[in-house]
Amino acid sequence: MLSAIRPALILLALLTAVTGVVYPLLVTGIATVLFPDKAHGSLVVASSGPVGSELVGQNFTRPGDFWSRPSAVHYDASSSGASNMGPLNEGLHEAVAARIAALQAADPEAELPVPADLVLASGSGLDPHISPEAARYQARRVAQARRLPRAEVLMLIEAHTEGRTLGILGEPRVNVLRLNRALEGLRSSP
Template structure:
């Protein structure tokens, strides 16, 4: 008896197609629909602020997200890290330039000179995060040291006492997680909004 040609042992092409389509439909239903709906629902129930993008809303107007950097350039505002993505969340990316790349060295040197002149500090005092872009290109935070070297400029531009601006930076400083992970940092958007409210 030839097993290969026996219709009782070998499934037909139609039954194979039916089984494949059925498995595909079940996988899409479970993984593509039910799992996604459950994860989204759980996120909304447990972490509604984060699930909705951590939006900052004032007077029914969205001012931005605490998770996304914005390009502040005016002297009266604290400035964020440089962005290789031009602060665009849809184009998040680092510069992808190696540490030995001459273009990166040139960009860092230019930023050092500009910031040293702008903040009236020596180049060696400028923290690395003010002259290098983050991996995402939209990092919303700068180190506390990066905020502190901007205090004088912001205070002068706003005609405020330096101590008042310094106190605000200290209030807005986020300490390392659990006291050991990361370093003291400041969310630039939240700090600038607090400055505007102060005036």
């Protein structure tokens, strides 16, 4: 009986070492050499140090910043997830109504309809992107808060709009952290 179990245990140990140690180290090493920024979290670094990741959304709340998509997990990358509220859930209706009210209070003269991605959380709760429509919806508020011409803010949005991946996958999107960092580079009043 031991002679039958011994090869299975040896194979188990060998496969565990290859798939659990060697392969992950090899892939990590290759990624670190070929894509060092992405392999280390796509961190965005300012003169004061890291300010975030291009891959994880953040809670921007200042009127002069573009706001991210809502998050059911408060942008906590260690606990990605959704609220799991369905379209008939009263809690979802209340949350959406509160988010619409907050957006309208921040810019009472907004002319565009409120985009869905500014009031509905993403499936992961970590989405760093918003739609170009959501960015344009916020352009008026951001321009007023920063005392910038609205046309300049709209041009900045267009410059930071990413197209579909490989030209066919997904939708055009704007990385909120990158856009807010670009705003910091523009002239603004205190």
